[in-house]
Amino acid sequence: MRIRIASLAVAGLCMLAATPRAEVIRFEQVGAPVIAFEGRAFGAAGRYERIAARATIALDPADPRNAVIADIALAPRNAQGRVEAVTEVVLLRPVEPFRGNGTLIVEAPNRGRELAGQLYNDGAANGLMSGRNPGNGFLLRQGLTLAWVGWQADIPPGEGRGAGLRLEAPVVPNVTGVSREEFLFDTTTSPVTVPLTYPAASEQGATLTVRGRFEDDRQSPPGMSFRFVDPSRIEITRPAGFDAGALYEFIYTARDPTVQGMAFAAMRDVGAFLMRERGATNPLAVEGRVAVDRAMLHGVSQSGRFVRDFLYLGFNEDERGRRVYDAMLPHIPGTRRTFTNARFAQPGRNPTPHGDRLYPADQFPFTY
DSSP: OHHHHHHHHHHHHHHHHHSOOOEEEEEEESSOOEEOGGGOEEGGGEEEEEEEEEEEEEEOTTSTTTTTSTTGGGSOOOTTSOEEEEEEEEEEEESSGGGSOSEEEEEEOBTTBOOHHHHHHOOOTTTTTTTSOOTTOHHHHTTOEEEEEOOOSOSOTTTTTTSOOOEEOOBOTTOEEEEEEEEOOSSOOSSEEEEOSSOBSOSTTOEEEEESSTTSOOBOOTTOEEEEEETTEEEEEOOTTOOTTOEEEEEEEEEOOBOTTHHHHHHHHHHHHHHHOOSTTOTTEETTEESOOEEEEEEETHHHHHHHHHHHTTOSBOTTSOBOOSEEEEESOTTOOOSOSSTTOOTTOOOOSSSSTTSSOSOTTSOO
16 A cells, blocks of 8 residues: 555656646846945845846746737747746845845836836835835835846847846747837927837838827828838838827838737746745745745836736736735726737837827726
C-alpha cells in the first residue's frame, strides 16, 4: 500500500510539473539598487532603495487563462512553445525589507508615468518612481513597498528609460487590417509629420478627412493632402478654413499588430512573482522569505480603466489559480474600460467630448 501511495504521489508531482503555466521566466535587475531620496529615513521603515528591472513572461496560448488575449495564438513562440513579452519594472523597497509593513502596492503607470506620488504624497510627477522626490513621504512612512510595471506597448522605445515604463510585446507578422488614426494638433503648423501606431501594409486606399467638430461631416477640401514619409509616418498638409482644434482622421491598411493584451498577463505574473517567488531573483525575497504578504493594484484615470479590465477579464488569478491582488483601486476611471485587448489596439486613446470619440471606451458592463 505504501509503495502504491508513493507511486501515485510521484505521478501526481509529474503531472503538476507538466502542467502548462504562465510565469516570469527571467527577472533581471538593470544595474545595482540605488539608495533613494538621498538616504532619507521614513519612520520605522527606514531608508528606501530603488530597483530597476526587466521581467520576461512566457505564456502558453492554450492555457484558458491566456486564451482570452487577442491574437496570442498567432504570435511567435519560443522553443518551448510559449509566447514571450518583456516588461520594465521599478521597485521601491525598504533597504531592510522586513522593516516594511508587508504590503505591496503595484501601480499601473498612466502612459508610462507614475501618479501615486502626486495623489498620496503631494509630490512631483514621476518623483516617487524615480527615487528623487518623496513629497510628504506618506506612503513611505507607512512602510509600504511600491512597484510599477509597464503595460503599454505603444510607448515609443527609449521614452521608457527613466521617464516612463513600457511593455515590449510580440508582433504578429503577416497580418493586415484596417486601422484608424485621429489627430488633433492644437496648432496651425503645416505641413506636419505624424507617427502611425502601426506600420502601413500599403499606401493604396488610405484616406484623410477633416472636420471642425466631431458632429460635422467629414470633408476632403482643396489644399489638404498627405504623403507617406515611410511606412510608420505621414506628412499632412493642412487646408485653410480650419482652426487649431480641427479633427483629422486617417484610415489605412496596417500590418503587424502587437499582442497588446499581454499587458494583463504581465501585470498578473509580475505581481504573483513578487508576492510568492522565494528565490534570489526576487528582490523582495530574503533568505527564502518574502517581505510582503498582501498586495493592491492601483491605477489612475487611463490606468484605472486598465485595472478595471484586468479584473473583468479574469487576470487576477495566477497560473496556479491563486488570487494575485487582494484589493484594487481604479481611481477616477469613469464608467470606462480600455482599447487594449484587441487587434490593432491603441490603449493610449482617451475619448473626450471633442476628440477620440469613436475609439472603444464606454463598454459593457459600465461598472464592476
